[in-house]
Amino acid sequence: MSAAAAQQIDTTARRLSAAIAAATVSGRMWLYSNYHCNLACAYCLTESAPDAPARAMAADRLRNLARDARDLGFTALGVTGGEPFLRPELPELLSDMAEVLPLVVLTNGTLFSRRLLDRLAPLAGQAVALQISLDRPDPASNDLLRAPDNFRKVVQAIPHLVERGLEVRIATTLLAEDAGELARLCDLHRSLGVTDEHHIVRPVVRRGRAETGDMGVTARPTDLEPEFTITIDGAFWSPFGPTVAGGVLDVDLLITRITDPLHRAVDRFLDLAEQRPAGNDGVLNIR
Numbered sequence: 001m002s003a004a005a006a007q008q009i010d011t012t013a014r015r016l017s018a019a020i021a022a023a024t025v026s027g028r029m030w031l032y033s034n035y036h037c038n039l040a041c042a043y044c045l046t047e048s049a050p051d052a053p054a055r056a057m058a059a060d061r062l063r064n065l066a067r068d069a070r071d072l073g074f075t076a077l078g079v080t081g082g083e084p085f086l087r088p089e090l091p092e093l094l095s096d097m098a099e100v101l102p103l104v105v106l107t108n109g110t111l112f113s114r115r116l117l118d119r120l121a122p123l124a125g126q127a128v129a130l131q132i133s134l135d136r137p138d139p140a141s142n143d144l145l146r147a148p149d150n151f152r153k154v155v156q157a158i159p160h161l162v163e164r165g166l167e168v169r170i171a172t173t174l175l176a177e178d179a180g181e182l183a184r185l186c187d188l189h190r191s192l193g194v195t196d197e198h199h200i201v202r203p204v205v206r207r208g209r210a211e212t213g214d215m216g217v218t219a220r221p222t223d224l225e226p227e228f229t230i231t232i233d234g235a236f237w238s239p240f241g242p243t244v245a246g247g248v249l250d251v252d253l254l255i256t257r258i259t260d261p262l263h264r265a266v267d268r269f270l271d272l273a274e275q276r277p278a279g280n281d282g283v284l285n286i287r
């Protein structure tokens with residue numbers, strides 16, 4: 001690397017660290033590992049489905065991005081999709097990435113066979129959290145917008161993960177009319193060994209399949225925390241940016257399609273974050 005390139009990276013790293021310290025941007029960098037999924041939920045942001053194109057980032061690209069993120073001063077990683085666990089190499093890939101930065105991986109929690117659970121067990125000693133979707137406290141209502149048997153698989157898998165010492169978080173995506181079921185859902189996640197601090201609740205966001213299906217809340221850019229996000233298509237303002245509606249990628253929150261070298265995309269992200277009006281915080285609790 002030339003001295004000039006090293007200097008540019010150092011300048012970006014200083015800017016990023018200052019922005020994270022000031023809470024202008026999140027310290028977490030998100031990575032879309034793939035876009036396909038074994039489910040096809042009615043509110044899916046990315047129109048993921050079993051027959052959706054995988055559009056996966058290569059494993060070595062993900063490893064390199066993790067290292068570049070650390071070198072620039074990001075403090076954590078998020079891995080999402082699609083369903084990341086459709087990637088056969090995911091447990092080992094997560095382990096490699098967690099050696100670089102602490103990470104959370106988002107999953108629908110339906111693919112945890114005994115074999116996969118055993119392959120995940122070594123992650124118990126690493127800085128990895130599994131964030132599993134669970135929306136409602138009973139099978140009929142939970143499975144309505146997700147898939148048949150979804151509730152049973154998730155509720156069965158969580159205690160096995162907890163037993164193996166893995167950190168499990170539960171992510172609940174709610175329509176406004178379902179908020180009344182939250183207390184029962186909290187009783188359920190506690191009974192599964194997941195504490196309140198590891199329960200994340202957010203509204204259905206009106207993007208992707210939710211937009212086509214006329215559901216959820218409209219999120220303005222100011223409602224979305226600046227969380228630098230990389231997909232195979234480029235860099236985005238937030239993990240809620242690279243959504244797909246009607247088979248077309250949304251580009252309203254695209255920062256740049258060029259993500260190599262990473263520091264240039266991060267510079268552009270920081271330029272945009274610094275232009276954000278002070279005090280214009282989001283109100284929808286979308287994280």
Ligand code: SF4
Nearest residue numbers: 037039041044082108
């Ligand atoms: S919401 Fe998640 S689990 Fe459901 S189809 Fe989309 S990626 Fe898959």
